[in-house]
Amino acid sequence: xxxxxxxxxxxxxxxxxxxxxxxxxxxxxxxxxxxxxxxxxxxxxxxxxxxxxxxxxxxxxxxxxxxxxxxxxxxxxxxxxxxxxxxxxxxxxxxxxxxxxxxxxxxxxxxxxxxxxxxxxxxxxxxxxxxxxxxxxxxxxxxxxxxxxxxxxxxxxxxxxxxxxxxxxxxxxxxxxxxxxxxxxxxxxxxxxxxxxxxxxxxxxxxxxxxxxxxxxxxxxxxxxxxxxxxxxxxxxxxxxxxxxxxxxxxxxxxxxxxxxxxxxxxxxxxxxxxxxxxxxxxxxxxxxxxxxxxxxxxxxxxxxxxxxxxxxxxxxxxxxxxxxxxxxxxxxxxxxxxxxxxxxxxxxxxxxxxxxxxxxxxxxxxxxxxxxxxxxxxxxxxxxxxxxxxxxxxxxxxxxxxxxxxxxxxxxxxxxxxxxxxxxxxxxxxxxxxxxxxxxxxxxxxxxxxxxxxxxxxxxxxxxxxxxxxxxxxxxxxxxxxxxxxxxxxxxxxxxxxxxxxxxxxxxxxxxxxxxxxxxxxxxxxxxxxxxxxxxxxxxxxxxxxxxxxxxxxxxxxxxxxxxxxxxxxxxxxxxxxxxxxxxxxxxxxxxxxxxxxxxxxxxxxxxxxxxxxxxxxxxxxxxxxxxxxxxxxxxxxxxxxxxxxxxxxxxxxxxxxxxxxxxxxxxxxxxxxxxxxxxxxxxxxxxxxxxxxxxxxxxxxxxxxxxxxxxxxxxxxxxxxxxxxxxxxxxxxxxxxxxxxxxxxxxxxxxxxxxxxxxxxxxxxxxxxxxxxxxxxxxxxxxxxxxxx
Numbered sequence: 001x002x003x004x005x006x007x008x009x010x011x012x013x014x015x016x017x018x019x020x021x022x023x024x025x026x027x028x029x030x031x032x033x034x035x036x037x038x039x040x041x042x043x044x045x046x047x048x049x050x051x052x053x054x055x056x057x058x059x060x061x062x063x064x065x066x067x068x069x070x071x072x073x074x075x076x077x078x079x080x081x082x083x084x085x086x087x088x089x090x091x092x093x094x095x096x097x098x099x100x101x102x103x104x105x106x107x108x109x110x111x112x113x114x115x116x117x118x119x120x121x122x123x124x125x126x127x128x129x130x131x132x133x134x135x136x137x138x139x140x141x142x143x144x145x146x147x148x149x150x151x152x153x154x155x156x157x158x159x160x161x162x163x164x165x166x167x168x169x170x171x172x173x174x175x176x177x178x179x180x181x182x183x184x185x186x187x188x189x190x191x192x193x194x195x196x197x198x199x200x201x202x203x204x205x206x207x208x209x210x211x212x213x214x215x216x217x218x219x220x221x222x223x224x225x226x227x228x229x230x231x232x233x234x235x236x237x238x239x240x241x242x243x244x245x246x247x248x249x250x251x252x253x254x255x256x257x258x259x260x261x262x263x264x265x266x267x268x269x270x271x272x273x274x275x276x277x278x279x280x281x282x283x284x285x286x287x288x289x290x291x292x293x294x295x296x297x298x299x300x301x302x303x304x305x306x307x308x309x310x311x312x313x314x315x316x317x318x319x320x321x322x323x324x325x326x327x328x329x330x331x332x333x334x335x336x337x338x339x340x341x342x343x344x345x346x347x348x349x350x351x352x353x354x355x356x357x358x359x360x361x362x363x364x365x366x367x368x369x370x371x372x373x374x375x376x377x378x379x380x381x382x383x384x385x386x387x388x389x390x391x392x393x394x395x396x397x398x399x400x401x402x403x404x405x406x407x408x409x410x411x412x413x414x415x416x417x418x419x420x421x422x423x424x425x426x427x428x429x430x431x432x433x434x435x436x437x438x439x440x441x442x443x444x445x446x447x448x449x450x451x452x453x454x455x456x457x458x459x460x461x462x463x464x465x466x467x468x469x470x471x472x473x474x475x476x477x478x479x480x481x482x483x484x485x486x487x488x489x490x491x492x493x494x495x496x497x498x499x500x501x502x503x504x505x506x507x508x509x510x511x512x513x514x515x516x517x518x519x520x521x522x523x524x525x526x527x528x529x530x531x532x533x534x535x536x537x538x539x540x541x542x543x544x545x546x547x548x549x550x551x552x553x554x555x556x557x558x559x560x561x562x563x564x565x566x567x568x569x570x571x572x573x574x575x576x577x578x579x580x581x582x583x584x585x586x587x588x589x590x591x592x593x594x595x596x597x598x599x600x601x602x603x604x605x606x607x608x609x610x611x612x613x614x615x616x617x618x619x620x621x622x623x624x625x626x627x628x629x630x631x632x633x634x635x636x637x638x639x640x641x642x643x644x645x646x647x648x649x650x651x652x653x654x655x656x657x658x659x660x661x662x663x664x665x666x667x668x669x670x671x672x673x674x675x676x677x678x679x680x681x682x683x684x685x686x687x688x689x690x691x692x693x694x695x696x697x698x699x700x701x702x703x704x705x706x707x708x709x710x711x712x713x714x715x716x717x718x719x720x721x722x723x724x725x726x727x728x729x730x731x732x733x734x735x736x737x738x739x740x741x742x743x744x745x746x747x748x749x750x751x752x753x754x755x756x757x758x759x760x761x762x763x764x765x766x767x768x769x770x771x772x773x774x775x776x777x778x779x780x781x782x783x784x785x786x787x788x789x790x791x
Contacts, residue, residue, distance in 0.1 A: 003745050005709065005736040011722045013491035015481040017474035019450070020457055024471045024519060031458040034070050036446035036496035044074055047438035048358070048412055054437050056380065056413040058363070060422045061442030064499030068360070068416050071440070072317060075358045075414070079313035085356020088305040088407055089113070090346045091266055092298045094273045100343035102405040103262055103301075108308035113263065114301040117270075120253055121299050124246050124274055128281040131245040132238075144237055145230045152226050159219040166208050170216070177220070179212050181205050242278035246271065270299055297344060304328070304348035305355065313357035318350040321366040326350050327375045328387045330402050346404055351376075351385050354411045363417030363425070376413070380435045383409050445493040452494055453481050456501075463502050469509035475522035480504060483529060486689065486721035504528050536575035540694075543570075543579050548701050552639050554580050555668040556699050556708060562586060562660030564750075565671035566637070566652035567695055567710070569687035578687060578694025580671055582638040583649060585656040589780040589787075590632025594619075594657070597636035598644045605645030614647075615654050617678035618743075622770070623777050625762070630784040631777065633657055647675040648685035654743060655750055662772035666750050671695045672711040680743040684715040689722055696726050696735055704729060709736030711746050744770075 022028055034041055040059070047057035061067035087110035089103040105113060131137060163170045169182045180188045197205070250271045257263040274281070280295050307314070318325060328349035332339045350359055366372045371390060379385050384406040415436065417425075422439065425432045446452055457477045464471060472480075483504060487495035495501070507528035512520040546552045554565065566583040569576050596612040598604035604612075612635060619629060635653050637644055651674040659666045673691050675683040692710050699708040712720075717739050729735035740746045744755035747769045756768025764771035 003738050003740055003749060005730070005738050006717065006720075008727045008731045010717060011720050011727050011730060011737060012482070013448075013485060013721065015453065015478040017478040020453065020474045020477060022457065022474055024473050025457065025461040025464055025477065026471045028458055028461045030465070031455070031462040033455075034066075034074060035452065035455040035459060035498075036494070037066075037070065037442055040067075040071075040440040040442045041074060043438055043440035044071060044414075047414075047440070048075065048078060050438075053383065054380075054434050056415075056436045057438045057440055058415045058417065058422055058425075058436045059440045059442065060417065060419050062418060062444060062497070064497040065442040065444060066496065066498045067442045068317075068362070070442075070498075071414060071416070072315060072360055075360070076315045079315050079357055080311065082313040082357070084307050084310050084312060085314065085410075087111075087303065087307055088348070088352060088355070090302040090304060090343045090404060092300075092343055094269050094298075097298070097342070098402055100302075100346065100402060100404045101266070102407050103266065105260065105263070107310060108306075109257075109260075110301070110303040110306050111308060113257070114303055116253055116256065117299060117301050120249055121274075121296055123249050125281045125296075127245045127249065128242055128274075128278055131241060132278070132282045137241060141234065141237060144233055149230070152223050155219050155222050155226075159215060162215055163212055166212055168208065168212055177216055179209050179216065181209070238278055239275050242275045243271075246274065274299070297342065300344055302344045302346055304346060305352050314354050315358045315360065316350050316354040317360040319362065319365070320369075321350070321361045321372050321376075322369045323371040323375050323390055324349065326361075326366075326372055327379065327385065328352055330387060330389060330404070332401075341401060343402060343404070346387065346402070349385070349387075351379055351409060351411065352407065355385070355407070356410055358412045358414060360414045360416065363415040363421055366415075367421075377431050377435060379409055380413065381431070382406075385409050443496055445488040445490065446496050448481075448485055448488075448490075448492050448494045456481050456484060456494060459498060459501070460505060463505045464509070467506060467509075469506065470512055470518055470520050472505070472508075472520045472525075473522075476508065476520045476525045479522045479525040482721065483525070489686070489689070489719050489721075491718050491721060504532070507532065533575075536572070537577060539570070539572055540577040540579070543577075544694075544697055544701065547580070547698055552582075554582055554698060556580075556702050557705070558668050559665035560668055561663055561665050562656055563668070564652045564656040564659070564666055565668060565695065566649040567671050567673040567691035568646075568649065569690050569694075576687065576690050578689075578691035580695050580698055581640060581649070583635070583652050583656050584638055585633060585635050585653070585660040587631060587633040587657065587660040587776075589630055589783045591630060591784070592632040593629070595632070595634040597634050598640070603640070603643050605643060607647050608644050608649075611647030611650035611675060612653060614650060614676065614678055615657060618654060618676065618680060621678060622680070623774055627778075627781055629777065630781045631661070633660065646685075648673050648687075650674075651676040651682055651743065651746070655746070658769070658773050659751070661776045662769065663776065664751050664753065664769060664772055667707075667752070669699070669705065669707045670709055670711060670750055672746065672750070674711070674713040674716075674740070676743060682713045682715075682740050682742060682746070684713045684719075688712060688716045688719050692720075692737060693723060693726055696729065699735070700725075700729075704734040706734050708734070709738060709749075711738045711740055711749060714739035714741045 040061075044057060044059070047055055059067045059071050084107040087105045087107055089105065089110050090100045091103050093099050093101050160170060163179065164186075167182050169180045169186065169188055171178050171180060182188055250267060254264055254267050257267070277295075324347075326349045328351070329347050330341055331345040331347060332341045333345070334340075350361075361376075366376065386406040387404050389401050413436075460472050460477050460480060463469070480501060481494065484494040484501060485491055487497060487500055504525065508520050508524040511527045511531070512524040515524070517524065543552075547554045555563075556565070562585040564583045565580045567578055568581050569578050594612060594616055596604055596609060599609050599612070619631070623629065635657060637649075652672045654676055655666060655672065658664070673685055673688070675685055677683060692712070695710055696708075720737070726735060730737065738746075738749055740749075747753060747755040751769055753767070753769045753772075754765075756764040756770040758764060764774055
């Protein structure tokens with residue numbers, strides 16, 4: 001039975017502009033949903049709503065699948081209806097300055113507190129200066145110390161009286177008090193007079209001096225005690241004065257923050273510290289102003305998260321997830337070569353800003369930043385954000401720094417990455433599965449239904465509106481739908497890699513504008529597609545040029561034995577093109593079986609090697625049921641200087657091999673692609689459109705004869721979305737595409753011979769393809785037998 005070529009309608013599933021139900025995208029409503037990702041968004045919904053620990057999300061998809069943009073848009077819509085999270089501040093810890101305290105406030109109240117505290121400190125400063133410089137304060141202070149000062153004077157006078165009675169003088173020098181013997185006239189006795197005194201008198205003076213020194217020491221001790229009492233009374237009085245002067249100010253601010261216990265406690269601690277250090281506020285000297293301002297820094301409020309303008313929960317996309325950008329950091333100032341820091345230099349990270357909402361992070365980027373991944377995992381495990389110096393993480397020497405109080409963490413972290421990255425993390429990181437329990441898998445294709453085609457049109461409108469482009473008419477949208485099916489590699493599917501579609505939309509609008517058109521039509525879309533191909537197909541043109549010039553030997557006419565045009569796809573970045581390859585086979589009697597030259601040269605990949613090994617199974621089942629194969633054959637891709645991978649050429653290899661065995665010419669105006677199993681079934685392969693178009697262009701440049709064509713697996717027909725050039729050639733009868741299900745179905749097209757079926761005796765009809773192959777194998781067996789017998 002002859003195989004009929006595919007019709008032009010089977011080569012590409014066209015989209016009818018009239019079936020779309022609109023003239024231009026201006027007639028359409030606004031897109032209100034995400035298209036093509038129901039599975040992924042069910043996972044996002046679950047992950048964003050389950051409150052349990054570890055229900056963070058890994059959004060898995062290939063680039064241009066919209067995984068980041070669509071997820072962010074979904075979460076932003078969802079977050080808009082969620083409560084706005086609290087503000088966070090850091091405050092001075094008056095008991096331990098190295099451990100600043102974290103303060104939580106209702107959204108928007110943090111800046112109020114900061115301004116109120118600043119105003120409070122200024123008013124306190126003024127009030128303290130005013131109070132302590134008042135006349136009433138000075139009088140009260142003098143009255144408070146007057147009695148104690150009089151007691152001091154009395155004690156000193158009592159000592160002086162005793163010293164006089166003992167005929168001594170009490171003198172004060174730079175090093176303290178000294179006792180000197182005196183004459184009746186109260187004049188100090190000189191050394192000469194003292195030396196002339198009798199011994200008993202000297203001893204009496206010495207004893208008296210010791211007695212007076214003891215009395216002096218007791219008096220000094222008592223006076224010092226009175227001084228301490230005076231100082232203590234003054235301090236207590238100053239505290240009471242400062243407290244009395246500032247209490248109304250503190251009461252006012254406390255009433256404003258009634259119900260916020262943490263704020264009230266901090267204000268109480270702040271007042272206590274100000275009263276304790278009131279002398280810092282009393283001075284009015286300009287020289288002390290800088291030191292005073294530095295001192296007042298400890299009373300500031302460091303607002304690290306201010307949600308005053310936030311509506312709903314935050315959705316933060318951190319495109320540079322370094323350790324500090326995620327966790328936060330403690331900055332340092334260098335003054336005179338020395339490093340200084342305080343709680344006002346604590347800076348928030350993305351985790352702080354996203355607390356109470358959602359944090360979106362590219363997985364690859366966080367893994368490339370040192371310590372960032374471990375820092376994120378630690379925060380998620382502990383459910384709190386602890387700001388640590390990176391130097392301590394690295395184990396390096398660190399300057400004296402701070403230990404800020406940890407902040408409770410309540411955020412959903414969403415990672416974005418490829419399927420490969422997801423599986424590598426799940427396999428190699430023991431924490432990953434515990435911390436990222438939800439996987440949102442972005443599909444690459446969706447069904448091509450009328451509903452989804454309508455959604456495609458709505459998507460086109462959304463891109464037009466978002467980028468302020470000219471509207472698209474229905475012919476342009478229909479062409480974009482066809483382009484989406486081509487990108488999906490299936491007539492009944494549409495790609496969900498909407499980034500690719502967006503690129504074509506923007507380029508088509510550019511060309512329409514350049515041609516001064518107010519409406520984007522199919523011509524502009526086609527030009528955008530063709531220009532994109534032109535920008536990327538230099539390597540394809542060079543390859544085809546070498547074929548046309550004869551540098552690479554590819555024949556597209558005549559016949560040849562043991563030679564087939566196989567088709568392959570070469571991918572360079574995001575551009576792929578097909579090209580023919582000359583596949584040859586040589587055979588002879590022997591026992592080595594099929595030799596894969598690519599494998600011997602270490603150029604064959606494992607899948608290609610498997611495909612060649614399958615050929616031995618086919619040969620054994622079909623031609624060696626009664627006697628073993630006595631065959632040595634070799635297969636290779638001629639003028640191939642790189643690696644070969646994939647099994648899509650295994651059918652071509654079998655045709656070339658059997659052509660060489662049976663001495664059967666194969667038509668060179670045909671090419672074939674498809675893999676084969678051990679029973680001769682032709683199996684689907686990838687890259688059909690690129691392969692067919694690549695062979696077509698080579699045939700076109702050498703001149704189409706009406707006999708050129710490609711054999712493809714019948715299972716691949718639904719994957720065809722060929723360009724208009726190929727379809728026109730098929731419609732004109734200049735090119736053909738034949739679908740085949742089995743190896744035998746391709747034999748008449750490639751060799752002009754019938755395949756031949758075994759009769760009841762197990763023999764093939766004379767003159768058929770299988771007959772010639774079987775006869776060749778029989779001859780080989782006889783030659784081997786004759787050789788082994790020594791004849």
